[in-house]
Amino acid sequence: MRNIKWGVVGLGNIAQKFAEDLALVPEAVLWAVASSDIERAEEFAQKHNVTYHYNTYLALFEDPNVEVVYIASLHPDHVPMALQALQHGKAVLCEKPLGVNAKQVQELLDLAQSRTLFLMEALWTRFNPAFEQTLQLIEEDALGPLRYINATFSFNGLDRSLDSRLFNPTKAGGALLDIGIYPLFLAYQLLGMPKDIKASAVLTPRGVDLQLGFVLTYDTAQAILYASFSHDEDMRATICGEKGEIYLPSRWHETDQLHLMQSGKKTTRNCPVTGRGYYHEIIEVHNCLISGQVESKKWTWKNSLELSQLMDQIRQQCGIVYPGETI
Ligand SMILES: NC(=O)c1ccc[n+]([C@@H]2O[C@H](COP(=O)([O-])OP(=O)(O)OC[C@H]3O[C@@H](n4cnc5c(N)ncnc54)[C@H](OP(=O)(O)O)[C@@H]3O)[C@@H](O)[C@H]2O)c1
Incomplete structure (x- = not known):
């Protein structure tokens, strides 16, 4: 199997754990990381033996060597960052929830479909x-x-x-x-x-x-x-x-x-379970990329969309609305 070069953005708690599991996959190369804080990026790069680190997400998306981006930022940033990564031709694995609401998720799926690019929500339990x-x-x-x-x-x-x-x-x-x-x-x-x-x-x-x-x-x-x-x-x-x-x-x-x-x-x-369990979703991403699939058959775009529709319904019943949002 060929090597796959990863970029990771949003270097918080989960990104650290994900990077540890990425190191367990022989074909995975953690090529670049990006943070809003350059010191955090430097520290992360040193700890996980990362080739490049950037202080803007855009710089990582513009790195031609990055094939797939793992987005580990806060919920409202998932869709804007995934859209930007796709616009730069990257495959995307995005933390859960894929979007804050179904409207956002649909926008993301539409772009992935029109660009024929891999996109998957990091619902890691599915692969355990x-x-x-x-x-x-x-x-x-x-x-x-x-x-x-x-x-x-x-x-x-x-x-x-x-x-x-x-x-x-x-x-x-x-x-x-x-x-x-x-x-x-x-x-x-x-x-x-x-x-x-x-x-x-x-x-x-x-x-x-x-x-x-x-x-x-x-x-x-x-x-x-x-x-x-x-x-x-x-x-x-x-x-x-x-x-x-x-x-x-x-x-x-x-x-x-x-x-x-x-x-x-x-x-x-x-x-x-290998590693903390993120290993198994990483293997699924690799398998999809190697075989040219734009979505996982195990956790499809439709699955992510329907899950977000269910969460919209639950939030409506409970009166949970985020600032600037209509669901
Ligand atoms: N799969 C799992 O097991 C699992 C477990 C925990 C969390 N998650 C998911 O992973 C995502 C991140 O969670 P986390 O626990 O890693 O969060 P976290 O430690 O708070 O880190 C989130 C990152 O978001 C960026 N960020 C941007 N604006 C920020 C702000 N105003 N305040 C704080 N951080 C900001 C920062 O990245 P920069 O480095 O760019 O500054 C920060 O490092 C969420 O979607 C969460 O649901 C998944």
Whole structure:
């Protein structure tokens, strides 16, 4: 396989972890990084052995050697930065959520389509071995018709400042876009688009969701989902069918194990994760680029768009609107 040269923009917490997993992929070259802060870029480049570092994102997008850009910036910057990267002919892997709302996501997909360029939302759980194994078991009808999903994602972020990306509405803060997207993804991926959603949230005084619960109803199934920044919890996921259940242990979105229950008998399957788990989405990007695919078959453009439409609906019901936005 040929080498693939990556650029990374927005050098915060997740970019550090991503760079560590990128180093585990022999064909991946971390060619350039860019930050709004040149010292952060220098430090990052030194730590991760990066060839070039820039103090503007544009300089990275203009680097002809960069083939694919990983966007790890704040939520409202995802679409503007991804648009700019695509306009410079780059393939793009963009952190979740792909856009703040479905309108933004559609604009991005339109550009990727018209330029015939690869674009994927970094919904890394989709590529993790335990989730792949879950899909396979469902495909093999190990559970029978699915009836019920329960998944949560919470951590105590109450010590973060009101200006942090968790709580600041101008940074599209709130639990849904940041972590509620994971349980929503699970239900959407396994059950599809629901016929009904009921959502309710506890909002901060500035109107972002501190914690929220949402129920998705289908013709013959329901998903009960929850996300919160206000407490820690043991994050597990339960997937029940008429013939069996899968339990994804804590923390389910990155677990390396699953428990299958059939006729009262429990079996455990180990699903080893490489690195922190970002490795697996990186491999998917490489496979797509090598085979000339503009979108992943595992997490498609339609999937990202529908997920953002569901988040729009949930936000509408909870009254979560970001400054300058109409959804
Ligand atoms: N996949 C995962 O497991 C995972 C985990 C955590 C977060 N995420 C996602 O990754 C993205 C970034 O999250 P993070 O936790 O890495 O955030 P973070 O540590 O706060 O870093 C975000 C980066 O955004 C840029 N930025 C631009 N304006 C900023 C401002 N006013 N304040 C702070 N930063 C600003 C900075 O990049 P510069 O270097 O350019 O200044 C900063 O380093 C989000 O979309 C989040 O949802 C994903």
